[in-house]
Amino acid sequence: MKKVYGSASEALDGLLFDGMLIAAGGFGLCGIPELLIDGIVESGVKDLTVASNNAGVDGFGLGKLLDTRQIRKMMSSYVGENAEFMRQYLSGELELEFNPQGTLAERMRAGGCGIPGFYTKTGVGTVIAEGKEVKSFRGEDYILEEGIFADLSIVKAWKADETGNLVFRKTARNFNPPAAMCGKVCVAEVEEIVPLGSLDPDKIHLPGIYVHRLIQGEHEKRIEQRTVRKREEA
Amino acid sequence: MPWDRNQMAARAAEELEDGMYVNLGIGIPTLVANYVGDKDITLQSENGMLGMGPFPFEGEEDPDLINAGKQTITELRRTSYFDSATSFGMIRGGKIAAAILGAMEVAENGDLANWMIPGKLVKGMGGAMDLVAGVGRVVVVMDHTNKHGDSKVLRECTLPLTGKGVVDRIITNLGVLDVVEGGLKIVETADGVTEEELRAATEATIV
Numbered sequence: 247m248k249k250v251y252g253s254a255s256e257a258l259d260g261l262l263f264d265g266m267l268i269a270a271g272g273f274g275l276c277g278i279p280e281l282l283i284d285g286i287v288e289s290g291v292k293d294l295t296v297a298s299n300n301a302g303v304d305g306f307g308l309g310k311l312l313d314t315r316q317i318r319k320m321m322s323s324y325v326g327e328n329a330e331f332m333r334q335y336l337s338g339e340l341e342l343e344f345n346p347q348g349t350l351a352e353r354m355r356a357g358g359c360g361i362p363g364f365y366t367k368t369g370v371g372t373v374i375a376e377g378k379e380v381k382s383f384r385g386e387d388y389i390l391e392e393g394i395f396a397d398l399s400i401v402k403a404w405k406a407d408e409t410g411n412l413v414f415r416k417t418a419r420n421f422n423p424p425a426a427m428c429g430k431v432c433v434a435e436v437e438e439i440v441p442l443g444s445l446d447p448d449k450i451h452l453p454g455i456y457v458h459r460l461i462q463g464e465h466e467k468r469i470e471q472r473t474v475r476k477r478e479e480a
Numbered sequence: 481m482p483w484d485r486n487q488m489a490a491r492a493a494e495e496l497e498d499g500m501y502v503n504l505g506i507g508i509p510t511l512v513a514n515y516v517g518d519k520d521i522t523l524q525s526e527n528g529m530l531g532m533g534p535f536p537f538e539g540e541e542d543p544d545l546i547n548a549g550k551q552t553i554t555e556l557r558r559t560s561y562f563d564s565a566t567s568f569g570m571i572r573g574g575k576i577a578a579a580i581l582g583a584m585e586v587a588e589n590g591d592l593a594n595w596m597i598p599g600k601l602v603k604g605m606g607g608a609m610d611l612v613a614g615v616g617r618v619v620v621v622m623d624h625t626n627k628h629g630d631s632k633v634l635r636e637c638t639l640p641l642t643g644k645g646v647v648d649r650i651i652t653n654l655g656v657l658d659v660v661e662g663g664l665k666i667v668e669t670a671d672g673v674t675e676e677e678l679r680a681a682t683e684a685t686i687v
Contacts, residue, residue, distance in 0.1 A: 273527045273564065274550040276543065299564070326603030327550075344602075347526065348568025348610030355565035366572060367613040371591075371644025374609060404544075416561055418544040420528050423563040451563075467543035473551040474538040 254285030257459040262291040269396035270298040271422030282400040297321040323347035357393035358427025399429025406436040410457030433459040482653035490515040505581035526607040531559035572614040579615040588684035590647040590659040593639035612643035624652035631683040663687040
């Protein structure tokens with residue numbers, strides 16, 4: 247079964263439809279599927295719900311899909327870095343469902359593992375608990391959160407082999423594995439597709455069973471907050 | 481003289497014990513790392529890293545290596561990386577010994593508000609709700625009063641909560657308070673601050 251495709255548009259062909267739920271990997275601008283986002287922009291698909299920890303910045307990452315008004319709803323934990331996002335949200339054009347970051351990650355992981363719901367202490371007694379079932383375990387209250395079952399996952403990894411085994415790099419791993427797991431179909435983009443057998447099987451971060459289509463390409467990898475220290479301080 | 485930001489951070493660093501895995505929030509809590517001294521502390525960054533190092537030298541920034549505040553950082557010899565579900569698994573599972581966080585309001589029952597002000601721009605809670613619900617001990621570091629001089633140490637929080645009954649200790653510019661049965665207990669006052677001054681600046685019940 248061929249998993250490697252020539253471009254984002256080819257890899258996304260036949261997978262996109264209006265109103266679909268897409269799970270996207272990345273934290274801030276770190277480890278985001280830049281090329282697949284561009285491919286979705288080009289496709290013109292609309293009314294998307296996107297589960298992603300953040301919403302990019304103006305003109306980059308998921309910010310591109312906000313600029314084109316292709317996103318109807320975001321499921322995120324933090325969206326502070328995007329003026330166009332705030333404009334659309336405050337004017338009522340864009341729906342927003344806040345999820346605590348760990349709850350969002352676990353909802354993706356759970357969906358990918360066939361778990362429709364789980365109980366967590368996170369958010370008990372806060373607005374996040376409103377309308378959710380509360381259950382007591384060992385004398386403590388927990389709220390019911392639902393697994394996310396996405397129509398499509400888009401993720402970014404460092405290296406892959408042609409069977410879709412993925413290796414991530416440093417903190418660019420973040421939401422990519424759980425996002426990849428929760429989609430009916432997962433498309434991954436990587437910096438390098440390496441020959442079969444050259445990845446150490448003991449060092450695969452996400453097995454290829456979760457990855458259905460694969461592209462390789464150049465990434466801008468923009469830095470959101472460049473913080474440095476001076477050499478003389480060392 | 482009340483404590484300044486660095487003195488508050490230094491006092492908060494005294495909360496940390498050798499061998500602890502700790503999560504530090506943004507703002508004054510970040511400064512705590514400067515005051516751990518010889519203690520063997522491993523910092524967690526909830527975007528997927530244990531063993532967070534200092535900012536990189538100019539020219540050595542790596543876009544694949546950031547902290548939860550999206551700042552470029554470095555790794556240490558002890559560093560490990562993992563995905564977000566695993567990261568919050570260790571937070572929710574109580575493996576992180578302590579979190580040191582900033583706050584807008586804290587109540588005498590340990591309620592914490594630090595993520596939203598109704599009517600103002602809401603950016604989201606990020607990982608704060610997960611941290612306060614999951615870690616072993618929650619230490620809040622903040623100014624005792626807001627810019628209008630009103631107490632931030634309250635009988636009840638007025639802002640939407642981040643967590644209910646989650647705070648263990650409050651470190652402010654005026655002193656240190658513990659959340660105990662029936663209210664707050666004064667642990668110590670900042671150098672030159674009297675207990676009367678601390679009480680006068682506190683709306684919460686002091687027992």
